[in-house]
Amino acid sequence: MPLRHDFAAAICPFILVLQLGCGKPTQDEAAETKGVPGEIRLAKRSAMPSQAVFEVDLPQALADGLANSGVLEPADWKKVFHIHAETAKGLDWRELPPVQGSYRLTNNRLVFESLFPLQAGVNYHAVFDLSKAKQLIGGKTADRLAEMKHSDVIEATLRLERPRAKPETIVSQVYPTANSLPENLLKFYLHFSAPMSQGKVYSHIHLLNARNEKIDLPFLELDEELWNPDGTRLTILFDPGRIKRGLLPREQDGPVLREGNPYTLKIDAPWTDANGAPLKHGFTKFFVVTAPDVEMPSPARWKITAPDAGSTNPLTLDFPEPLDHALLQRLVWVEDAGNRAVEGQVHVGDNERQWAFVPGKAWKVGDYRIMIGTSLEDLAGNNVARPFEVDRVQRPEDEFIPDYVTLDFKIGN
Amino acid sequence: MITVGLQFPWFLPMLSPKNSLYWTSVMKTIQRSIVGLFAASLATIFVSTTDAAPYQKGDVKLQSIGPLATGPDGVLFISDPKAACIIAIKTAAKPTDNPSGNFKVEGLNAKVAAVLGASVDQVRIIDLAVDTSSQLAYLSVIRGQGANANAAVVSVRPSGKIHVLSLKNVQHAVAKLSNAPADQEIGTGRRRRNQRMESITDIAFVKGKVIVAGLSNEEFSSTLRTIPFPFEGSQKGTGVRIFHGAHGRYETSSPVRTFVSYDIAGDPYILAAYTCTPLVKIPMMELKPGSNVVGETIAELGNRNRPLDMIVYKKNGKEYLLMANSSRGVMKITMEKLGNYKGITEKVSGGGTKGLPYETVSDWTKVYQLAELDGQHALVVRGTEGDSLNLEAVRLP
Numbered sequence: 001m002p003l004r005h006d007f008a009a010a011i012c013p014f015i016l017v018l019q020l021g022c023g024k025p026t027q028d029e030a031a032e033t034k035g036v037p038g039e040i041r042l043a044k045r046s047a048m049p050s051q052a053v054f055e056v057d058l059p060q061a062l063a064d065g066l067a068n069s070g071v072l073e074p075a076d077w078k079k080v081f082h083i084h085a086e087t088a089k090g091l092d093w094r095e096l097p098p099v100q101g102s103y104r105l106t107n108n109r110l111v112f113e114s115l116f117p118l119q120a121g122v123n124y125h126a127v128f129d130l131s132k133a134k135q136l137i138g139g140k141t142a143d144r145l146a147e148m149k150h151s152d153v154i155e156a157t158l159r160l161e162r163p164r165a166k167p168e169t170i171v172s173q174v175y176p177t178a179n180s181l182p183e184n185l186l187k188f189y190l191h192f193s194a195p196m197s198q199g200k201v202y203s204h205i206h207l208l209n210a211r212n213e214k215i216d217l218p219f220l221e222l223d224e225e226l227w228n229p230d231g232t233r234l235t236i237l238f239d240p241g242r243i244k245r246g247l248l249p250r251e252q253d254g255p256v257l258r259e260g261n262p263y264t265l266k267i268d269a270p271w272t273d274a275n276g277a278p279l280k281h282g283f284t285k286f287f288v289v290t291a292p293d294v295e296m297p298s299p300a301r302w303k304i305t306a307p308d309a310g311s312t313n314p315l316t317l318d319f320p321e322p323l324d325h326a327l328l329q330r331l332v333w334v335e336d337a338g339n340r341a342v343e344g345q346v347h348v349g350d351n352e353r354q355w356a357f358v359p360g361k362a363w364k365v366g367d368y369r370i371m372i373g374t375s376l377e378d379l380a381g382n383n384v385a386r387p388f389e390v391d392r393v394q395r396p397e398d399e400f401i402p403d404y405v406t407l408d409f410k411i412g413n
Numbered sequence: 414m415i416t417v418g419l420q421f422p423w424f425l426p427m428l429s430p431k432n433s434l435y436w437t438s439v440m441k442t443i444q445r446s447i448v449g450l451f452a453a454s455l456a457t458i459f460v461s462t463t464d465a466a467p468y469q470k471g472d473v474k475l476q477s478i479g480p481l482a483t484g485p486d487g488v489l490f491i492s493d494p495k496a497a498c499i500i501a502i503k504t505a506a507k508p509t510d511n512p513s514g515n516f517k518v519e520g521l522n523a524k525v526a527a528v529l530g531a532s533v534d535q536v537r538i539i540d541l542a543v544d545t546s547s548q549l550a551y552l553s554v555i556r557g558q559g560a561n562a563n564a565a566v567v568s569v570r571p572s573g574k575i576h577v578l579s580l581k582n583v584q585h586a587v588a589k590l591s592n593a594p595a596d597q598e599i600g601t602g603r604r605r606r607n608q609r610m611e612s613i614t615d616i617a618f619v620k621g622k623v624i625v626a627g628l629s630n631e632e633f634s635s636t637l638r639t640i641p642f643p644f645e646g647s648q649k650g651t652g653v654r655i656f657h658g659a660h661g662r663y664e665t666s667s668p669v670r671t672f673v674s675y676d677i678a679g680d681p682y683i684l685a686a687y688t689c690t691p692l693v694k695i696p697m698m699e700l701k702p703g704s705n706v707v708g709e710t711i712a713e714l715g716n717r718n719r720p721l722d723m724i725v726y727k728k729n730g731k732e733y734l735l736m737a738n739s740s741r742g743v744m745k746i747t748m749e750k751l752g753n754y755k756g757i758t759e760k761v762s763g764g765g766t767k768g769l770p771y772e773t774v775s776d777w778t779k780v781y782q783l784a785e786l787d788g789q790h791a792l793v794v795r796g797t798e799g800d801s802l803n804l805e806a807v808r809l810p
Contacts, residue, residue: 086532087526087531088526088533093527096527097528098527099529114530116563121532122531124530195558196559197559199555224613226628226629227610227630228609229610231558231559237633249690274560275559326608330608375632388633388666390664391664
């Protein structure tokens with residue numbers, strides 16, 4: 001979830017929806033010093049054009065009076081000039097607290113800048129209360145202003161236009177890609193072509209049985225949704241309580257997946273991306289369930305194919321079973337005889353049963369080592385150091401879990 | 414305040430300024446005083462360093478936000494999962510004796526959205542923490558989606574006043590969380606990136622330490638980190654791997670969803686609810702760097718259920734654990750027998766639950782967040798009609 005204070009360029013142009021009150025329109029230059037406050041408007045902030053601010057032009061006497069009123073707290077300004085967001089339909093914005101932000105008075109102009117960028121598509125109700133301003137400054141200035149004939153309250157409803165979001169984002173891939181998956185499958189990785197909306201993901205992801213019926217609560221519905229940093233990959237865990245032997249959820253409901261049965265993973269098209277557009281289309285993945293996998297991945301059984309020196313051909317590892325797509329990219333790498341990591345690109349293929357490494361520079365003759373983090377898992381959460389479930393009766397008392405294991409290979413002519 | 418006086422020798426007034434001894438005495442006195450002043454200054458610096466060492470003044474920029482916790486003297490701990498750090502903020506909250514039992518904010522999410530200037534569907538409340546001393550509630554909140562999302566901490570007073578906590582020029586300290594082994598970026602050039610991220614599922618301040626529970630978005634592992642507070646220099650949380658031993662036989666990695674601290678016979682324990690629902694106890698003394706810890710099951714809470722939040726409280730001389738759940742309301746567990754409890758070592762079958770007995774508090778419905786407010790009340794975030802949330806004080810059962 002990258003966080004930036006940028007305001008999407010797409011929100012421009014600013015659209016003024018409705019103007020209430022008797023304020024006289026003013027120019028976008030320095031405020032004119034007429035006897036009445038001007039209209040409330042949205043304006044780009046010069047220091048940060050992507051952020052819009054609310055501003056109202058004040059009569060000279062009022063601006064001077066406020067400027068000479070000493071240091072005014074935000075709570076004082078808030079009484080004079082307050083902005084309310086229409087947070088939801090059916091809610092009276094007057095019943096809700098005002099938007100938090102900062103105030104400044106420059107060139108006879110009172111400016112309110114919200115703490116966070118305005119949200120496109122939301123109506124903001126801005127209220128300027130002249131009588132409250134008079135109370136703030138008091139004295140002769142207030143008396144002089146009292147003689148002016150104009151409304152005490154100026155209101156405006158303003159909004160930043162939200163561009164129509166086109167459905168362009170798709171589910172680009174779901175891992176594991178194989179169509180035969182073990183009964184104790186632990187997770188899916190859902191890859192999207194663009195950052196997605198977060199917060200209610202489980203209502204869009206379904207597991208269907210052979211009769212196309214939705215299976216109740218197949219996944220671990222964590223409030224902390226397991227996204228990658230840029231919001232394009234979501235990790236979905238099957239409920240581990242229904243995988244582990246002996247636990248109550250499994251005793252009562254049984255495992256989610258059952259050997260020999262077909263299932264469909266379904267992702268709904270109405271799920272919106274981070275820009276608010278629905279997916280271009282939904283996604284389905286059909287698979288059949290095989291026997292539970294209780295074996296640890298064994299690097300000793302992997303087939304190494306080493307390329308020739310002088311080439312940039314890939315070094316490949318072929319596995320007898322599919323391994324975890326994400327972990328294959330992060331936890332397997334190559335070091336040379338000097339323990340320096342070899343730079344290059346990792347490609348995972350053959351339904352995650354092959355790892356291929358293409359070096360950035362041509363291979364040199366020498367001894368190399370493939371480093372394998374022991375957290376590398378297969379599809380059922382068995383890792384290189386430990387199976388998903390360990391029988392404690394058989395586990396050694398002084399169990400040592402190394403961080404990684406290695407496979408050696410040579411590059412020759 | 415340190416004052417250093419010039420104490421001249423008693424015989425000085427008897428000497429003439431023309432006498433060399435006069436000036437020698439004056440100079441020595443001044444030298445001693447300067448040394449004394451210097452030493453006193455050093456002492457002042459040392460004392461103030463000790464006081465202020467954990468904090469630096471400046472802006473805090475959150476990349477993301479997760480659970481919150483409160484500490485002593487108005488300290489607020491904020492977790493930032495994306496930046497993989499815990500930030501301690503020295504707030505200006507002042508202790509109060511005002512009664513807090515009428516704490517109630519209806520339509521909490523709409524009001525928080527209003528202060529943040531957003532529509533309610535663009536605001537997610539992540540966690541609730543309460544500073545019991547000042548009776549201030551804090552909410553971690555995410556506003557917006559994708560690259561335009563913002564993280565914020567919102568304070569709520571018993572009066573219902575909602576305010577976004579300013580993170581500009583605040584006294585703060587940061588503890589980075591240690592990375593998993595071989596946590597490297599993938600690929601080269603523009604494709605170089607690391608997609609691994611560890612969600613922070615809960616944090617708490619326990620006896621001078623910040624305890625952080627995490628869950629990876631890749632390997633199925635659980636790390637519980639303990640970070641001594643005040644944070645020291647480049648302090649990194651030391652992690653232990655957490656396992657769950659089901660009925661004394663099968664052992665698996667088990668991410669911790671929520672936890673609370675509790676003393677058993679004077680020894681501190683962590684009571685943790687795993688994502689796979691068992692409630693376990695873990696002695697704090699076992700949380701040593703690099704160790705593997707197996708939690709002992711003390712209760713099984715059944716299927717179709719997610720543990721959400723927990724508190725421990727005392728009433729009529731007895732201690733209880735309250736646990737908010739996704740489907741079973743709030744569970745109340747009597748802690749009386751926990752010290753002697755040997756844990757579940759046999760398979761649970763035939764439905765029902767096993768372990769410590771519990772009762773369901775029937776009138777506490779749709780409770781999503783739970784925090785201790787005072788000796789008589791908990792503060793809860795609970796659902797009402799539709800998607801509307803309330804923040805309200807509820808008398809402890």
